[in-house]
Amino acid sequence: MMMLEYWNKAHICGLLSVRFGLTSYLEINTSTTGFRYIEASQLGFQPCMRLVYRATEPPVDGLPVDFISADEDIAACLNDVRLKGQTFDIVFVDPHHTYECSARDIREAFRMVSPGGAVVVHDCLPPNRTAANPSFFLGEWCGVTYKAFIDFVLGNPDLDYFTVDADYGCGVILKPKGAVAKVKNWLRARRVRALRDEWRAIGNDFDAAFDRFVTDKIRLLRIVDFRLLRRKLL
Structure with missing residues (x-):
């Protein structure tokens, strides 16, 4: 499947904001990831905020x-977000790409996103x-x-989730809103249990996982073509 690298993660957040009326934004990234916050800030999100860790400069x-x-500890940052009473319609995650940081950032992003919102x-x-090496290296990691x-x-x-085949893949998780959505998603969930069990059997063997x-x-990712997504959402 061809990667459409000229459509980036900021474009996807913009499409979601227009289609679903999402107006607030948080970005979680590091000093060596992200790099599109200026584009997100120009989309008119209010508030438009970011959490940066491993911020050496x-x-x-x-x-x-x-x-x-x-450093990689974001506990104080998360407490600050909660003390401010902030939730967000879109939380964009471009983590330090180890398993531990990625899993934590996705989990915390989902906690902070509003019902009806999206984690990207x-x-x-x-x-x-x-590129899928579990340990950091300089370059295409x-x-x-x-x-x-x-x-x-x-x-x-x-x-409900899907992954857009653009800019190294952007996974989108939609947070359910209301009892109707929960019932609908529960019915869908019954169809993925076999896939879940097969995937879980791999455990922490990263070579087997790849x-x-x-x-x-x-x-696994429910991949969708960006061109199709753009036609559907606009």
Whole structure:
């Protein structure tokens, strides 16, 4: 499936905001991920905020950072968000791509997103095994964010989700709103239990996970073509 790299993660957040009337935005990223916050800030979100960790230097875009941590510990940042009583219609996650950081960031993003809102997760379609290395390296590193994303959505089978085949893959998790949505998603969940059990059997074997990902990524990620998504949402 061809990757449409000229459509980026900011475009996807913009499409979701227009289609579903999503007006507030939080970005969770590091000093070496993200890089599209300036585009998000120009989309008119209010508030439009970001949480940056592993922040060894100021962001190159020169825009303010609302919640910041010098290392991978974001507990104080999360407490600050909660103390401010903030929830968001879109939470965009471009984490440090280890499994631990990715899983935590996705989990916390889902907690902070409003019912009816969306979590968007970057780097869910690593192009090759090298890019999917679980350990950091300089260069085209997607890490194992894809696995953390699949673990989360299959571990919560009542959720609706899909992955856009653009900009290294952007996973979208839609947070249910109301009892009708919960019933609808529960009925859908019954159809994914076998897939969930097969995926869980892999455990923490990242090589085996990538092998399964390569052969079954369309089902695992529910991949959609960006051009089709744009026609559907606009």
